[in-house]
Amino acid sequence: xxxxxxxxxxxxxxxxxxxxxxxxxxxxxxxxxxxxxxxxxxxxxxxxxxxxxxxxxxxxxxxxxxxxxxxxxxxxxxxxxxxxxxxxxxxxxxxxxxxxxxxxxxxxxxxxxxxxxxxxxxxxxxxxxxxxxxxxxxxxxxxxxxxxxxxxxxxxxxxxxxxxxxxxxxxxxxxxxxxxxxxxxxxxxxxxxxxxxxxxxxxxxxxxxxxxxxxxxxxxxxxxxxxxxxxxxxxxxxxxxxxxxxxxxxxxxxxxxxxxxxxxxxxxxxxxxxxxxxxxxxxxxxxxxxxxxxxxxxxxxxxxxxxxxxxxxxxxxxxxxxxxxxxxxxxxxxxxxxxxxxxxxxxxxxxxxxx
Amino acid sequence: xxxxxxxxxxxxxxxxxxxxxxxxxxxxxxxxxxxxxxxxxxxxxxxxxxxxxxxxxxxxxxxxxxxxxxxxxxxxxxxxxxxxxxxxxxxxxxxxxxxxxxxxxxxxxxxxxxxxxxxxxxxxxxxxxxxxxxxxxxxxxxxxxxxxxxxxxxxxxxxxxx
Numbered sequence: 001x002x003x004x005x006x007x008x009x010x011x012x013x014x015x016x017x018x019x020x021x022x023x024x025x026x027x028x029x030x031x032x033x034x035x036x037x038x039x040x041x042x043x044x045x046x047x048x049x050x051x052x053x054x055x056x057x058x059x060x061x062x063x064x065x066x067x068x069x070x071x072x073x074x075x076x077x078x079x080x081x082x083x084x085x086x087x088x089x090x091x092x093x094x095x096x097x098x099x100x101x102x103x104x105x106x107x108x109x110x111x112x113x114x115x116x117x118x119x120x121x122x123x124x125x126x127x128x129x130x131x132x133x134x135x136x137x138x139x140x141x142x143x144x145x146x147x148x149x150x151x152x153x154x155x156x157x158x159x160x161x162x163x164x165x166x167x168x169x170x171x172x173x174x175x176x177x178x179x180x181x182x183x184x185x186x187x188x189x190x191x192x193x194x195x196x197x198x199x200x201x202x203x204x205x206x207x208x209x210x211x212x213x214x215x216x217x218x219x220x221x222x223x224x225x226x227x228x229x230x231x232x233x234x235x236x237x238x239x240x241x242x243x244x245x246x247x248x249x250x251x252x253x254x255x256x257x258x259x260x261x262x263x264x265x266x267x268x269x270x271x272x273x274x275x276x277x278x279x280x281x282x283x284x285x286x287x288x289x290x291x292x293x294x295x296x297x298x299x300x301x302x303x304x305x306x307x308x309x310x311x312x313x314x315x316x317x318x319x320x321x322x323x324x325x326x327x328x329x330x331x332x333x334x335x336x337x338x339x340x341x342x343x344x345x346x347x348x349x350x351x352x353x354x355x
Numbered sequence: 356x357x358x359x360x361x362x363x364x365x366x367x368x369x370x371x372x373x374x375x376x377x378x379x380x381x382x383x384x385x386x387x388x389x390x391x392x393x394x395x396x397x398x399x400x401x402x403x404x405x406x407x408x409x410x411x412x413x414x415x416x417x418x419x420x421x422x423x424x425x426x427x428x429x430x431x432x433x434x435x436x437x438x439x440x441x442x443x444x445x446x447x448x449x450x451x452x453x454x455x456x457x458x459x460x461x462x463x464x465x466x467x468x469x470x471x472x473x474x475x476x477x478x479x480x481x482x483x484x485x486x487x488x489x490x491x492x493x494x495x496x497x498x499x500x501x502x503x504x505x506x507x508x509x510x511x512x513x514x515x516x517x
Binding site: 032034035036037038040041117139142143146147150151152153154155156157158159160162163164165167168169171199223224225226227228229231 | 452461
């Protein structure tokens with residue numbers, strides 16, 4: 001049954017158009033219930049009680065009508081991997097044993113993890129850059145839950161969380177950014193150092209400790225206490241704006257200084273995607289990154305940006321495995337991945353160099 | 356003699372022998388209370404001192420959250436606390452950490468509606484109790500009786516809610 005929601009595009013609102021540089025915006029709130037130990041210290045029976053209370057509270061929230069709620073236990077290995085690849089659950093939650101759950105809204109923009117590191121991890125994820133609507137949505141769900149549940153909260157320390165790094169607002173706001181210009185011009189290390197100074201973290205595609213495949217980075221606030229949500233988001237936003245600016249400058253400079261080399265790279269990427277028969281995911285990520293870049297330059301029709309974004313997720317191992325409909329060896333996974341990409345990019349035009 | 360934590364006159368003097376070494380600490384009354392120095396039998400001086408000052412075993416056995424069993428050692432190792440009560444127990448070691456970790460040490464964000472009214476209630480109970488004690492000390496029994504009634508009223512209201 002869960003596969004249905006996994007394979008569907010998500011009903012409801014039409015996805016907004018993909019934009020250059022910024023892939024998606026996410027806000028996550030960490031919350032805990034009073035009078036229960038945090039999940040790391042809880043007995044299975046306590047986790048179960050928390051799970052039931054949370055699901056009960058969530059069922060009363062208007063925007064979460066028709067949500068799907070499942071226990072992590074009931075999901076297959078593959079289901080879990082797919083949810084991780086879609087950034088709906090954390091790799092940590094996919095590893096937990098008994099008493100954890102997931103509540104997923106029908107349009108998949110809101111996903112609540114129950115009994116991950118904290119009792120509740122409420123997150124809203126939307127394409128493009130849009131902190132105000134994402135904050136509104138996550139704030140509404142949070143208040144809805146709080147009307148039915150007492151949160152562990154302290155007047156000085158704010159929302160109490162298992163890890164003190166999340167204290168206060170319990171909020172992690174992040175944006176997924178595509179920064180090939182900064183990577184190719186070898187400026188990324190400098191940028192990471194500079195934003196770290198501002199209390200902002202840069203991570204790879206799948207969060208903590210993951211690689212920056214396809215030049216995709218997660219930029220998020222590091223600090224959660226001592227500032228309001230609005231102030232944190234404002235600071236993050238101004239950093240993002242400056243990052244977008246720097247990325248665009250880097251791209252322009254590459255196009256000026258190394259035009260033929262860059263065009264050759266992007267053109268070859270399309271050639272490989274159209275003709276490949278074996279493809280590993282890391283190579284695919286880099287090729288898709290070049291397709292997105294070419295689209296941003298106006299050298300490919302706009303729809304290829306959305307296609308690249310969709311493929312960033314669908315070429316991940318779990319998704320390829322799922323599309324096969326049966327268990328397959330890693331080697332045939334590379335073959336299947338190549339088939340999918342060849343199919344999707346079969347009609348890609350040559351780069352429009354007059355743009 | 357000055358207090359170990361602030362510059363006030365120290366009135367509480369602690370001596371403890373840890374791993375064969377004697378440690379002394381002097382605290383003023385306010386700091387002593389803030390650090391929970393009420394029962395000398397359960398007290399470890401190491402938990403009151405900053406890490407740098409104490410080279411010997413930091414007395415991991417001494418700081419335990421009675422509510423969930425998390426020890427100071429657990430916290431140091433995993434960086435995670437076990438429950439709401441841990442934030443009271445480990446506050447002395449937590450506060451200096453928070454300073455470096457965050458933009459500030461005071462929550463300035465969203466206040467949950469339900470918890471806000473609970474906090475307000477708890478504060479008014481504490482205030483009333485304080486006033487009541489004061490009235491009793493001053494032998495103002497008329498005022499004390501009034502305060503006692505108010506306190507009962509407030510407490511019965513929440514009991515009914517719960």
